[in-house]
Amino acid sequence: MKMKVKIKNKKEVSPERLSKRIKISPKNRNGLERLLKCQAKRGLKYSKKRAAIIEYFIKADRHYTVEQLYNEIKEIVPNIGYSTIYRTLRLLVDCGMARTHHFGETDTRFELVHKEQHHDHLVCEKCGRIIEFTNNGIEKFQNAVAKEHNFLVKNRELQIFGVCKRCQQRKR
């Protein structure tokens, strides 16, 4: 079992530079604002590499493994280290700008939080494709189940594993 002790530094620093440097479409505006607040609260400085990672991650908008992200980022930012990717993604998660999943794999996948709506995933076991979906019916029944058990819902995660349309066609 893993035990963690976290030491947090808090200090005021203006994060304007980060917001100027990162070019983001409007849909990510509020996510970015959350990030800036979070940075300010922690007294983080602007950093070229971190900004590059965040910008890339936001633009790509995929369900990344650290390994995948590392491989793609290092083409743009040579000399980048694994730790920086890990640290940046952890920051995004802590700020609520990213979310983690384990789609039946050993390593963690990071997903950008930019939609207001909760969504779930179809995970293709052949090609690894991940398809997002939202379904109100499922949510309603989940709430009903929780109520039955007097369970206070904080979060939920649903994955449907199988074979996507494309891979089914490919087989024939």
Added chain:
Amino acid sequence: MKMKVKIKNKKEVSPERLSKRIKISPKNRNGLERLLKCQAKRGLKYSKKRAAIIEYFIKADRHYTVEQLYNEIKEIVPNIGYSTIYRTLRLLVDCGMARTHHFGETDTRFELVHKEQHHDHLVCEKCGRIIEFTNNGIEKFQNAVAKEHNFLVKNRELQIFGVCKRCQQRKR
């Protein structure tokens, strides 16, 4: 990324001893039969320790971490090693007698497969309690979503995280 190469030995051996030694209630009968077939197919021998682990795991019928199971088993079978727990649980999973989950934790939890019905979990973030439930409505909507996407469903996993009834009451 982890790469695996598995070498399998197949040989005929009678698994009668295991079935005699493990005392199991009727509801686990078919699970046990699957296990015995699986053992026979692989040419596995009977083993006192393995039998003890399996029997304990079946009787307890909980969502075990390897660590938890190890700690409890070693009281009964002194001198047991972690590897044996790992190897036995892997065997159970391969035989379809156990299933793994990651309830937002880093380590794997193992669950006994003894119900015919698929079920999902309410996971209490305060006390770690895991409550199983089945809900046909959720399943129907899941199937509908899959059909919409022409997705061939192989498996599904739903977790609802939050605070259980007991822990909510405790807070006040």
Added chain:
DNA sequence: TTTACTGCAAATTATTTGCATGGAA
């Protein structure tokens, strides 16, 4: 000039595997 950021190597955690030895068939 202070203090955060980064890469690297070493540490941690969860899990698996090689090997010598004990035990089942």
Added chain:
DNA sequence: TTCCATGCAAATAATTTGCAGTAAA
């Protein structure tokens, strides 16, 4: 006797952290 099962230690995999040098503010 044969060959699987086990414990232990070493290996692996994913992730985190310490540290010394670099770069923001």
